[in-house]
Amino acid sequence: MADEVDSLYQRLRDATESKSLLRKYLTPNLYTQLKGLTTKFGGTLADCIRSGSENTDSGVGVYASDPDAYTTFAPLLDAVIKDYHKVSELNHPNPDFGDVEHLDFGDLDPSGKMIVSTRVRVGRSHGNYGFPPVLSKEDRVEMERTTVEALQKLDGELKGTYHPLTGMSKETQQQLTENHFLFNDSDRFLRAAGGYRDWPTGRGIFFNDNKTFLVWVNEEDHLRFISMQQGGNLKEVYVRLVKAIRALENSGLSFAKREGLGYLTFCPSNLGTTLRASVHIKIPKLAATPDFKAFCDKYNIQARGIHGEHTESVGGVYDISNKRRLGLTEIEAIQEMRRGVEAVIAEEKKLGGGN
Numbered sequence: 001m002a003d004e005v006d007s008l009y010q011r012l013r014d015a016t017e018s019k020s021l022l023r024k025y026l027t028p029n030l031y032t033q034l035k036g037l038t039t040k041f042g043g044t045l046a047d048c049i050r051s052g053s054e055n056t057d058s059g060v061g062v063y064a065s066d067p068d069a070y071t072t073f074a075p076l077l078d079a080v081i082k083d084y085h086k087v088s089e090l091n092h093p094n095p096d097f098g099d100v101e102h103l104d105f106g107d108l109d110p111s112g113k114m115i116v117s118t119r120v121r122v123g124r125s126h127g128n129y130g131f132p133p134v135l136s137k138e139d140r141v142e143m144e145r146t147t148v149e150a151l152q153k154l155d156g157e158l159k160g161t162y163h164p165l166t167g168m169s170k171e172t173q174q175q176l177t178e179n180h181f182l183f184n185d186s187d188r189f190l191r192a193a194g195g196y197r198d199w200p201t202g203r204g205i206f207f208n209d210n211k212t213f214l215v216w217v218n219e220e221d222h223l224r225f226i227s228m229q230q231g232g233n234l235k236e237v238y239v240r241l242v243k244a245i246r247a248l249e250n251s252g253l254s255f256a257k258r259e260g261l262g263y264l265t266f267c268p269s270n271l272g273t274t275l276r277a278s279v280h281i282k283i284p285k286l287a288a289t290p291d292f293k294a295f296c297d298k299y300n301i302q303a304r305g306i307h308g309e310h311t312e313s314v315g316g317v318y319d320i321s322n323k324r325r326l327g328l329t330e331i332e333a334i335q336e337m338r339r340g341v342e343a344v345i346a347e348e349k350k351l352g353g354g355n
């Protein structure tokens with residue numbers, strides 16, 4: 001084990017071109033301090049840095065082996081978290097979803113010409129299980145069972161069916177993935193982190209009849225709650241998600257959380273609110289300008305391709321979402337995305353697009 005962590009670390013140090021936060025913060029001194037430590041779940045430094053050492057082009061490069069890694073490896077993870085989320089202190093506020101009865105936004109694109117679809121997701125972790133690097137096949141199956149029991153209690157608009165990946169035909173999987181509902185096992189960063197071990201056992205997707213509320217079970221995180229629909233009605237999407245979170249919190253599930261860090265997730269880039277609110281939006285003109293990235297940075301928004309992180313845009317359609325998830329409340333993260341999307345729409349129109 002010591003050999004593995006040493007060779008992973010050496011690979012990282014040798015990658016002088018790497019710009020990852022892992023490389024930036026895992027200094028020789030810190031490495032010496034952390035390399036022998038183990039979390040309550042048996043997680044090691046090697047478990048946390050495997051992906052970033054094998055993929056030195058990572059942006060972040062470090063994953064938490066389990067909820068306790070945020071304590072055991074805090075000197076590394078805290079530095080990465082502060083840098084990624086651009087906060088100087090780790091004092092994430094208590095959850096606040098805002099007054100969902102009186103939101104001051106609705107459809108961000110009433111013309112219907114620019115926003116193709118809207119989606120808001122949060123991640124949640126069961127407090128008593130580790131993350132993929134330390135999770136056994138049996139744990140994953142047990143966790144799936146507990147989760148499905150809770151999901152089956154949902155009613156009304158949220159009522160749905162669980163579809164395990166085991167036994168799902170390739171065609172169905174492909175169709176659900178192409179339609180942006182389902183995850184797959186194609187992310188090399190997640191793969192190197194152990195995210196696809198024992199694939200597809202213990203993984204699956206729950207959704208309601210019209211696929212506006214979905215839960216990913218054991219993809220990157222133990223749980224991802226997703227609300228989505230065609231068009232730009234952020235209000236409908238957000239209110240549905242908040243309803244689902246509240247119902248699931250009352251259904252017997254308890255989620256890993258830590259003072260100052262909010263809800264804990266496998267990747268430190270997601271913790272805090274864990275909320276990513278996105279639109280798929282047609283912005284060929286703005287995206288073609290050299291200042292596109294700077295424009296996004298100014299509004300704390302992030303642009304991705306439309307088949308998920310690390311993919312390219314298709315036909316000028318981009319995934320635009322809030323970048324910050326920590327150090328602000330859920331409703332503030334939504335408002336940040338909303339302001340960003342409004343600015344993107346205004347700019348695209350100014351450049352002659354949006355029609």
Ligand SMILES: Nc1ncnc2c1ncn2[C@@H]1O[C@H](COP(=O)(O)OP(=O)(O)OP(=O)(O)O)[C@@H](O)[C@H]1O
Pocket residue numbers: 117118119121177179180181182220228276278279280304306307308309319
């Ligand atoms: N606004 C949206 N409308 C339709 N589909 C979306 C939207 N935003 C994201 N998706 C789809 O959700 C799937 C997952 O995307 P992606 O992996 O980028 O984000 P994520 O689920 O938020 O997780 P992570 O940030 O951890 O990668 C992809 O199929 C993507 O196209």
